[in-house]
Amino acid sequence: MIEISNVTKEYVEGNKALRNVSITIEDGEFVFIMGRNGSGKTTIFKLLMKEEELTSGRIVVNDMNLGKMPRSYVPKYRRRLGVVFQDFRLLKDLTVYENVAFAQRVVGASNRRIRESVPAMLQMVGLSSKYKMYPHQLSGGEQQRVAIARALINRPEVLLADEPTGNLDSHNAMEIMKLLEEINGMGTTVIVVTHSHEIVEKMHKRVIYMERGCVVGDETAFDPAEEEEDMTEGGEFYED
Amino acid sequence: MRISTFWYCVKQGVRNICRNIWFSLASIATITACIFLFCMFFSIMVNIQHVVRLAETTVGITVFFDEDLNVGQIQAIGSEIARRPEVDRMEFTSEDDAWEIMKEGYFEGAEDLAEGFEEDNPLAGSSSYQIFLNDISKQSQFVAYLNGLNGVRKVNYSNSAAAGLTSFNTVIGLLSVVIIGVLLAVSVFLISNTINVTAAFRKNENQIMRYIGATNGMIRAPFVVEGMIIGLLGAVIPLCVMFFLYHQAVGYLQDRFQILSGIFQFLPLETIFPYMAAAAMLLGLGIGFFASFFTIRKHLRV
Incomplete structure (x- = not known):
């Protein structure tokens, strides 16, 4: 569970990027954090990554209080998170396979483990046949799939995605969202920072709206099929 | 790792x-x-x-003692010198040994000339110690110590090469x-x-x-x-x-x-x-x- 309680973040004195923000995200949830530029959504992302220190308040991720976490523990903490960026951040001189393997190599995984898990992960994101290709030989959507595979290879509990569809057309964007939904279905908590209304509307997931550093709305997820059913049932009731 | x-x-x-x-x-x-x-x-x-x-191994310091000292007194001073940390090794040369060495050097081939000194050692009172140091840079300091000892008459050493x-x-x-x-x-x-x-x-x-x-x-x-x-x-x-x-x-x-x-x-x-x-x-x-x-x-x- 992720608990953000009364968090304020001030980069420069008097200029608050977050003002008294409180959000709770349960295990296995799929959440969008939405807002315009400067709304504070990326600051939340950075605080969760422990890239920035909060000014006041408390953030607890899976029972770990980030405010009290020593710097030496940060690498271990980050291994429990997966992270995806808008610009993919793939290594250009490594193949698809090597890019995914890289994430395991830097945390000291054995060659045997890498040989076993990377092909399985590439199969999951639908890139088995392209494992020898370099990033520049792939489409934007495929590159983002590689980035997702890299983020998931160390089996994180939480996947953080910062504008993962920002560089993609609507078709590829929806494909990536479906993949993230699949990953969420396997039990991983997924947090997507975005400003795309189109995607948020199509996904029917929980949406936290942010504006000028404050949470201004929190819409819970809904299943359109169930809603339709409810309406039908309601209609029957009225007809009766 | x-x-x-x-x-x-x-x-x-x-x-x-x-x-x-x-x-x-x-x-x-x-x-x-x-x-x-x-x-x-x-x-x-x-x-x-x-x-x-x-x-250091070839150039030594030679110490001569007062003529009125006997062999026992000279060796007592010798043992005191030997206790110094800068001393690597010491060789004692009695007045008789000194004369024998001199005879071999100076009267080689004319041994009969030396026979005139048979009963009267011209090097009497010339018992000495030759001292070799383990660090030649400490030579002058050591020579000063030797000169300060009671019973030491003369100290010979070569300073220039070292x-x-x-x-x-x-x-x-x-x-x-x-x-x-x-x-x-x-x-x-x-x-x-x-x-x-x-x-x-x-x-x-x-x-x-x-x-x-x-x-x-x-x-x-x-x-x-x-x-x-x-x-x-x-x-x-x-x-x-x-x-x-x-x-x-x-x-x-x-x-x-x-x-x-x-x-x-x-x-x-x-x-x-x-x-x-x-x-x-x-x-x-x-x-x-x-x-x-x-x-x-x-x-x-x-």
Whole structure:
């Protein structure tokens, strides 16, 4: 569970990027954090990554209080998170396979483990046949799939995605969202920072709206099929 | 650290060197120059020390005692001197032994001339100790101590050769420390620059590593490997050059300045090379390690 309680973040004195923000995200949830530029959504992302220190308040991720976490523990903490960026951040001189393997190599995984898990992960994101290709030989959507595979290879509990569809057309964007939904279905908590209304509307997931550093709305997820059913049932009731 | 991770870091280190080969070559060249000079001064100093040591073993201090002292009293003073830490060994020569030595030297072939002194030892009261020191630089201090002892009549010693060699050795030592120091500073600066350039190349990679959860050690390792390889190459090249050059230089000096061969006995390369190689390797690896370790620190800030 992720608990953000009364968090304020001030980069420069008097200029608050977050003002008294409180959000709770349960295990296995799929959440969008939405807002315009400067709304504070990326600051939340950075605080969760422990890239920035909060000014006041408390953030607890899976029972770990980030405010009290020593710097030496940060690498271990980050291994429990997966992270995806808008610009993919793939290594250009490594193949698809090597890019995914890289994430395991830097945390000291054995060659045997890498040989076993990377092909399985590439199969999951639908890139088995392209494992020898370099990033520049792939489409934007495929590159983002590689980035997702890299983020998931160390089996994180939480996947953080910062504008993962920002560089993609609507078709590829929806494909990536479906993949993230699949990953969420396997039990991983997924947090997507975005400003795309189109995607948020199509996904029917929980949406936290942010504006000028404050949470201004929190819409819970809904299943359109169930809603339709409810309406039908309601209609029957009225007809009766 | 796993073996696979170790090899991964080594591979990345080599890749870093290849990525900016010209910077790496410049660093290797400077360390090569630095370590070559180190090896040269090392050879000179070791050879001078060898000559000084030879002088120490052949040039002794002779102490004569007051004529009214008997052998027992002289030997008591001798045991007191022997307790001094700077004394390597001592040889006692009684007045009779001294006369025998003199007879052999001066009356060789005319022994009958010496027979006139049969009953009257002309060297009576000339019992002496010859003292050899373990460090010739302490000679003057030791002579002052001897002169201050009760019962000591005279102290004979040769100061010029030992003092000359010792001061030459000191000058060479100081000169080498200064030159090597300057070159070390240049080497550290150049390696540091090379690592900075590599770090700029790898900025994206390092950032991704941090997000994935790589430790500082894991991010730092390829850079440290890079620095150590540069340092190692900078040591191996001058060592190879020295290996071939030493014989040539010794041969040349002995041919050109034959007068030296009487004074100087050059040490064979086989005797000094293992020490020189170990020192040069440590120096190269040390420069590479410290320059890269401290340079990369500022790139590790999360």
